[in-house]
Amino acid sequence: MLLVIAGLGATPAHARVTRIVVDEVTPLIGEQRGYERLRGRAFGELDPADPRNAVITDLRLGADPDGKVRYETNWVITRPVGRKAASGFLWHDVPNRGGEVRLQPGELAAGDIGLRSGWQADNAGSTGVPRWRPEAARHHYVRVPIARVDGMPVTGTVMARIVNRRGPDSQPLLVQGNPVPYLPVSLDTSRATLTIHTKETVDGRITTAGAVDPKDWAFARCDAEHPFPGKPVDIDPSRAPDNLPIHVCLRDGFQADRVYQLTYTAGNAYVLGVGMAAFRDVGAFFRHEKADDTGTPNPIAGQVRGSAIRGVSQSGNMVRQFLFMGLNQDEAGRQVHDGAWAIIAGRRVAANARWGQPDGVLELYQMGSEGPQWWVDWPDRVRELPAKGLLTRCTASKTCPKVMEHFGAAEVYALKLSLEWVGSSADVDIPLAPEVRRYYVAGSPHGGGAGGFRHPGGTTPFSCPGNQFGQATLAPNPVPHRELRNLLSAAMRDWVLKGTPPPPSRYPTLARGELVDPTREAMGFPAGVPGIPDSVFRPENFVFPVFDYDWGPDFDRVEAAGVPDRVPPAIRRVLPAKVPRVDADGNEVGGVPTVLTMAPLGTYLGWNITANGIHAGQVCNYAGGYVPFARTRAEREANGDPRLSLEERYRDHAGYVAAVRKAADRALAQGFLLKADHERLLKEAVASDVLR
Structure with a gap:
């Protein structure tokens, strides 16, 4: 249903959203009633x-005839x-890979407004981008131009990797489960290079x-019905994204425990930074404007007293990246948001370089750690880059928001957080800026675990995150992270x-x-914790370090912008990393008080160990792990476990x-636990089967 809302007079839309349409209005039910x-x-x-807008790579190459x-x-x-x-x-929530975002129960109870x-x-x-009926889309997209010179699309080298795949069928070119977005300009394989890796260590060997x-x-595409050379893929950019993912077919099939690394020439270079600016403009429109240029009113005009990007x-x-740009x-010239909350994030997304792949998660040869990752102006001495920070530009324009960030141990071990x-x-x-707050949940997995007081807990095998990384x-x-997130949601609202x-x-x-x-x-x-061999702590297996990549002379190493024309990049050097110290149980020290780690049932790890594939024996990308304590002293001694048993502890x-x-009283007293969560955790502990 397309609604044309009339009423308010048009005012100039400085944020450069020139027109909006409302396609659907739906009353919500359940916990979202009201x-x-x-x-x-x-x-x-x-x-x-x-x-x-000058910060946006290739912006002029995406202009219409009127400029x-x-x-x-x-x-x-x-x-x-x-x-x-x-x-x-x-809350202006940033969709993760196009997915939907919902307000949390506490935010609904408070009467907050959600925008995605x-x-x-x-x-x-x-x-x-939907090719048909975009008004019916249930995922988030943004349509931007392709970079062109003299009317012709620019071309360049793109890399894709096929990991741990096996068998005669063709395999897709993926990055973190989504298709690699760039189409080859030719099906001629002599113009591309497919290389086989039999071993890759986390430190880049x-x-x-x-x-x-x-x-x-x-x-x-090939399979039993269509053997090699299979059916050629469609590489017409006008039919994207329907012709994605691109597939590769091998005459002798794929072998497990290998990486097949492909470089090829592509020609549909999206001006990615336009998507970042579109997010800015939408936020500014709904925050500040009464109506668009045609007179269609802003449906939340006058209802917003403060806002945060999250x-x-x-x-x-x-x-x-939004703040850095x-x-x-x-x-x-207006400030868009009053607050900013970056959750389980310690880098900048690759969304302002030609051929960038925003879906990447810092696996080998993926952008994201280039340039400053800290908030204040600080020199990058090892990479010999000038002093700059994420807040440099907004400090100059006096538009910096109040910033909160929180993360856990998985971000340290695989997502290169310590930089x-x-x-x-x-x-x-490196010091924090005055209006930045940082919170670390020690020993926690990416996004936090399921919580609860269960022993020994779940043991169901699961996959390492990433592109077919392993088990x-x-x-x-x-x-x-639930309790901290509940607290910080209320704290951000009150701060703003x-x-x-x-x-x-x-x-x-x-x-x-x-x-x-x-x-x-x-x-x-x-030493001797069951299931954890000493070999995992070797440099080739343990922490994913930051690589100082050489992307070529046309790539801006500070901005992580421009044109990477050396693909794959050379590794100039491997930067040193730090990790949290642990106690006698192997649990991390430092960070916010968390009830489960203060009353532990085992060793909580920000890392896991990969069981199979080319990454076997290495940390399991950014998966966390858990090694429960033995129930009794006799059990732990039989297993050679150095950690006290549950009965010896409690x-x-x-x-x-x-x-x-x-533990809950301590977290509450220190201001890191809401009263409602304090009461809930105590009830869960009483109802648990621990030592029953």
């Missing part, structure tokens, strides 16, 4: 001559209606088996609307001796409940 959802689209334009660059994106608003009291606070809109402009998979003869592979994981990295200031804390030299605690060896880590400061930052530092070298000895990790169920109560 809310309605609006789905719509926004159409906007950018001025390449505006200095605020403007245009985009289309969809958006979703959830707003309280009827007698539901509105808080006046807007597209930003990831690579037009592939779950971010693909590669063993190759050479290149595959161009006659022995094809850009094609993203989780990949979309949290987008928040950091100075996009919290719109084309009219943000200690810089490229890993020998100094995990250890049980999943249950340490939750009332000026109430949130809790002080809590994270490990060098100065307190909480960050150490990533070795078993420096960490103090106990004696019985009542003793464990008392430990949970003490």
Whole structure:
């Protein structure tokens, strides 16, 4: 249903959303009762001559004949209606790979407004631009131009990797489960290179088996019915994303435990930074404007007193990139958002370089750690880059938001987080800007675990995240982020609307001796913990370090922008990393008080061990792990386990409940636990089967 809303007079739309349409209005039910959802689209334009847009790579190469660059994106608003009291606070949530985002129960109860809109402009998979009926899309997309010179698409080299696949069937070119977005300009395999890797270590050492003869592979789909050379793939850019993913067919099939690395020439270079600017403009429109240029009213005009941009994981990295690019200031010079919350994110998303792949998760040869990752201006001494920070541009324009970030141990071990804390030299605690708060959930997995008090906990095998990375060896880590996230949601609202400061930052530092070298000895990790061999702590297996890549002379190493023309890049150097120190149980020290780690049932790890494939024996990308304590002393001694058993620690169920109560009281007293969560955790502990 297309609604044309009339009423308010048109005012100039400085944010450069020139037109909106509301395609659907739906009353919500269940826990969202009292809310309605609006789905719509926004159409906007950018001025390449505006200095605020100059940061966008290839912007002028995407201009229409009149010199403007245009985009289309969809958006979703959830707003309280009827007698539901509105808080006046807007969350502008960044979709993760085109997915939907919902307000949390506490935010619904408070009467917050939710806004989501597209930003990831690579037009592939779950971010693909609908070719038919865009008004019906249920994922978030943004349509942006392709870079052209003299009317012809620019071309360049793109890399894709096929990991741990086997068998005669063709395999897709994927990055973190989504299709690689760039189409080859030719099916001629002599113009591409397919190389086999038989070994890759986490510290960047590669063993190759050479290149595959161009006659022995094809850009094609093949299976038992269509054997090699198979059916050629469709490489017409006008039919993207429907012709993705691109497939590769091998004459002799794929072998497990190998990486097939492909470089080829592509020709549909999306101007990715336009998607970032579109997100800015949509946020500015709904925050500031009364109506679009045609007179269609802003459906939440006058209802927003404060707002925050928020993203989780990949979309949290987008928040950091958004601020680094100075996009919290719109084309009219206004501040877009009052707050920013980057969740489980410690890098910048690759969304402003030609041929960028925003879906990447910092696996080998993926962008994301280039340039400053810290908040204040700070020199990058090892990479010999000038002093700069994520807030440099907004500080100059006086448009910086109040910033919160929180993350856990998985981000340290696989997502290269320590660079943000200690810089490229890993020998100094980089200070935080005055209005930045940082919170670390020690020993927790990516996004937090399931929580609860279960022993021994889940043991179901699960896959390592990433592109066919392998299977995990250890049980999943249950340490939750739920309680901290509930607290910080309320804290951000109060910080923006009332000026109430949130809790002080809590994270490990060098100065307190909480960050150490990533070795078993420096960490103090106990020997003999069941399921954890000493070999996992070797440099080739353990922490994913930051690589200082050489992407070529046309790539800006500070901005992570421009044109990477050396693909794959050379590794100039491997930067040192730090990890948190651990206690006698192998549990990390430092960070916010978390009930499950203060009343532990085992060792909670920000890493796991890969069981199979080319990464066997290495950390399982960014999966967390859990090694439960033995129940009795006799059991632990039989297993050679150096850690005290549950009975030795707590004696019985009542003793464990008392430990949970003490931990919850401590977290509550320190301001890191809401009263409602305190009561819930105590009830869960009483109802648990621990030592029953």
